[in-house]
Amino acid sequence: MSTPHTPHTPDAPGPDEPGPGGGATAAPAPGIVERAARRYRQLPLRSRLAMLTAVAVAVAVAASAAACWLITRDRLTEQLDTTLRSVDVGQDYVQALKFSCSGTAEGRVTFQPTPYTIQLVSSSGDVCTSPEKEAIPAQRTDVAVADGRLANTVHTTRSANGTEMRVSTVHYPGPITDARGNRLAISVAAPMDQVTQPLNQLALVLLIVAGVGVLGAATAGLWVARAGLKPVDRLTEAVEHVARTEDLTIRIPADGEDEIARLSRSFNSMTAALAASRELQQQLIADAGHELRTPLTSLRMNIDLLVRSERSGRQIPAADKEALLGSVKAQMGELAALIGDLQELSRTPDAGPGSAGAVRVVALHEIVGAALERARLRGPSLTVTAALDPWYVRAEPAALERAVVNLLDNAVKFSPAGGTVEVGLTAGELTVRDHGPGIAEDELPHVFARFWRSPSARSLPGSGLGLSIVARTAEQAGGGVLLRAAPGGGTEAVLTLPGAPAPPPELPGQP
Numbered sequence: 141m142s143t144p145h146t147p148h149t150p151d152a153p154g155p156d157e158p159g160p161g162g163g164a165t166a167a168p169a170p171g172i173v174e175r176a177a178r179r180y181r182q183l184p185l186r187s188r189l190a191m192l193t194a195v196a197v198a199v200a201v202a203a204s205a206a207a208c209w210l211i212t213r214d215r216l217t218e219q220l221d222t223t224l225r226s227v228d229v230g231q232d233y234v235q236a237l238k239f240s241c242s243g244t245a246e247g248r249v250t251f252q253p254t255p256y257t258i259q260l261v262s263s264s265g266d267v268c269t270s271p272e273k274e275a276i277p278a279q280r281t282d283v284a285v286a287d288g289r290l291a292n293t294v295h296t297t298r299s300a301n302g303t304e305m306r307v308s309t310v311h312y313p314g315p316i317t318d319a320r321g322n323r324l325a326i327s328v329a330a331p332m333d334q335v336t337q338p339l340n341q342l343a344l345v346l347l348i349v350a351g352v353g354v355l356g357a358a359t360a361g362l363w364v365a366r367a368g369l370k371p372v373d374r375l376t377e378a379v380e381h382v383a384r385t386e387d388l389t390i391r392i393p394a395d396g397e398d399e400i401a402r403l404s405r406s407f408n409s410m411t412a413a414l415a416a417s418r419e420l421q422q423q424l425i426a427d428a429g430h431e432l433r434t435p436l437t438s439l440r441m442n443i444d445l446l447v448r449s450e451r452s453g454r455q456i457p458a459a460d461k462e463a464l465l466g467s468v469k470a471q472m473g474e475l476a477a478l479i480g481d482l483q484e485l486s487r488t489p490d491a492g493p494g495s496a497g498a499v500r501v502v503a504l505h506e507i508v509g510a511a512l513e514r515a516r517l518r519g520p521s522l523t524v525t526a527a528l529d530p531w532y533v534r535a536e537p538a539a540l541e542r543a544v545v546n547l548l549d550n551a552v553k554f555s556p557a558g559g560t561v562e563v564g565l566t567a568g569e570l571t572v573r574d575h576g577p578g579i580a581e582d583e584l585p586h587v588f589a590r591f592w593r594s595p596s597a598r599s600l601p602g603s604g605l606g607l608s609i610v611a612r613t614a615e616q617a618g619g620g621v622l623l624r625a626a627p628g629g630g631t632e633a634v635l636t637l638p639g640a641p642a643p644p645p646e647l648p649g650q651p
Contacts, residue, residue, distance in 0.1 A: 185372075186365035193361025198354045205346040212342055216335045217306070221294050224308035227328045229258055231314050234326065238316060241268035257299070257329040261309060262322040263287035274299040276329055282309045286325035296332060304332040371400040375407060388415035439471040501643055502540060504531045505565055511544040512563060519552040519561070528565040533639035535617040543613040546606035547572045547633050554631065568619075568639050575630040579623060587623050610635065 180188065237260060259269040261278045263286040269275040277300070281293040292310045299305050307329040317323060371392075378392050388411045394404035442464050449456045456464070505528040516524050533540070547570075551561045554576035562573045579587065588611040607623075610633075614621045619637035626632040 186362065186369055189365035189368075190358055190362035193364070194354055194358035197357030197361075198350070201350040201353045205350055209339065209343060209346060213335065213339055216338060220306050220330060220332075220335055221308060224256070224294070224306065224328045224330060225292075225310075227256055227258075227308075229326050229328065231316070233258070234260065234312065234314065234316055234324075237268055237270060240271060255330065257305065257327075259327050259329075260312075261286050261325045261327055262317075262320075263324075264320065264322050266322075267327075274301045274303065276300070276305055276307060276327065278327075279307075282307070282325060282327060285309045285311050286323055288323065299329075304336070305329040306332050306335070371404065375400075375404060378407065382411065388412075388418065436475070439468060439475075442468050442471070499534055499536055501532055501534055502537045503643075504533050504540070504568075504570070504637065504639065505529065507537070507541050508544055508563065508565055508570060511541060511548050514545060515548040515552050515561065518549065519555065521557045522552060522555055523558075523560045524563065525560065526563040526565075528563070529567070530641050531565055531568050531637075531639050532641070532643045533568070533617060533619075533637045535613070535637065539609075539613045540617065543610040543635070544570070546610050547635065550574075550606060550633070551576075551631075567641075568637050570635040570637070571632055572635075573626050573630055573632040575626075575628075578625055578629055578631050581625070584623060584625075588621070 180191075183191070237258065241260070254270070257270060257273040257276060259267045259273075259276060261267050261282045263283060265278050265283050267275055267278050276297060279293075279295060279297060281290060281295060284290040285293055286309075288311060290311075292308070294306070294308045296304065296306050307327050309325050309327040312324045312326050375392055378390050381387060381390060390411065391408050392404040394401045394408065446456070446461075446464060449461075455461075508526070508528055512524055512526055516522075548561070548563070551572050551574040555561055555574045556576060559575045562571075564571045588607050607621075610621050614635055614637065617637050619635065621633065621635045623631055623633050
């Protein structure tokens with residue numbers, strides 16, 4: 141058996157091949173939807189809200205109008221069908237119509253005027269139409285009714301002159317047949333104008349109403365958008381005012397519990413926090429300048445004294461010169477400690493993996509043990525006792541060690557010669573007690589303030605930032621610190637950090 145031959149069809153030109161006109165196919169232009177979306181995003185917010193309102197109303201009105209039009213069409217068509225079915229065509233009329241179509245003298249009768257087109261449909265597909273009416277071609281369903289396969293049918297078709305007609309066909313049960321003996325069906329038809337004309341008028345009315353509704357919705361949407369966005373305009377003006385003048389005292393009225401009120405309260409909280417931060421920054425700068433002025437002034441006086449001695453040739457006694465140099469060295473150390481404390485306070489904690497200041501699980505008891513060795517070196521005449529239980533916390537190791545060292549340094553600094561410093565670590569609570577003069581009750585609320593120093597301790601070395609660093613480190617680790625008067629005299633510092641007496645199990649993939 142041979143294979144049927146398939147004619148060869150040349151391939152369509154590719155995107156870069158010449159087309160029928162010989163030129164290359166042009167690249168597609170940017171999509172209409174993309175351009176429309178880009179233009180929409182460039183519109184002001186109130187214009188977008190008004191447009192969305194108009195579109196929503198237009199969709200709702202269009203859906204309602206379409207539903208109304210469809211329901212009306214179905215009801216009018218159903219009413220017309222009922223009217224056509226109710227037309228009674230008698231046997232005499234059928235007989236007369238048959239004779240009229242056959243041209244016999246016996247059938248010459250006068251037909252009464254009627255708005256309907258009545259015709260006989262034979263099972264062979266022939267039609268016999270009432271006089272002065274346009275014939276309507278028989279459909280297959282009409283023929284099926286004539287030969288008895290269907291009881292009745294209703295459909296829409298066109299007459300010989302193109303008029304749209306609604307046709308109802310029923311089987312004729314009488315004895316009359318056509319000239320060839322074929323059975324007959326009776327079709328009653330009427331123009332569809334009585335349905336389409338009201339529908340066209342209704343469509344025009346709905347279109348006008350929809351247009352007015354959409355325009356009204358757009359206008360109302362623009363008005364609502366302007367009224368609703370007034371708080372946003374006030375907020376925008378406030379933000380622009382802050383950006384232009386750096387005035388953080390501005391506040392926006394926030395009435396109610398809606399989103400705009402919440403946004404206004406959030407903005408007020410933000411500006412208040414920024415104002416407080418600026419005030420703290422200015423206070424820090426002022427306090428730092430004040431604290432730096434004293435050692436710098438003393439340092440400059442000592443250096444000027446040494447310089448004048450060298451320039452005038454009047455040598456300072458060796459003992460006085462050694463005292464001056466020792467004072468210069470101590471003041472340089474005080475400046476270095478103050479700058480280091482300032483850097484520690486201004487440092488942002490870095491919790492990134494692998495960084496030097498990363499937060500991780502550390503053994504607090506080991507850090508306290510290392511800090512105790514440094515404390516014993518700084519107070520060789522003191523007795524430092526320690527009772528440390530294991531405790532593991534999540535913190536920055538370097539910051540935590542500095543905080544513990546600051547607590548121990550305070551205890552060593554205020555302890556009398558030959559005194560005792562007691563250190564204990566139990567269930568995450570680190571206590572450091574000295575037997576010094578203690579702190580007055582009215583001074584305890586100020587001990588963690590930056591640069592604050594007790595009047596009795598201003599002659600001692602220190603920057604006044606040590607306890608501030610301790611409080612900051614404890615807060616970052618989720619704990620707290622306090623100072624209180626110890627029973628029997630002295631001061632007791634308590635540093636509390638959340639943790640566990642055993643380290644957590646290592647997760648897979650961790651070093």
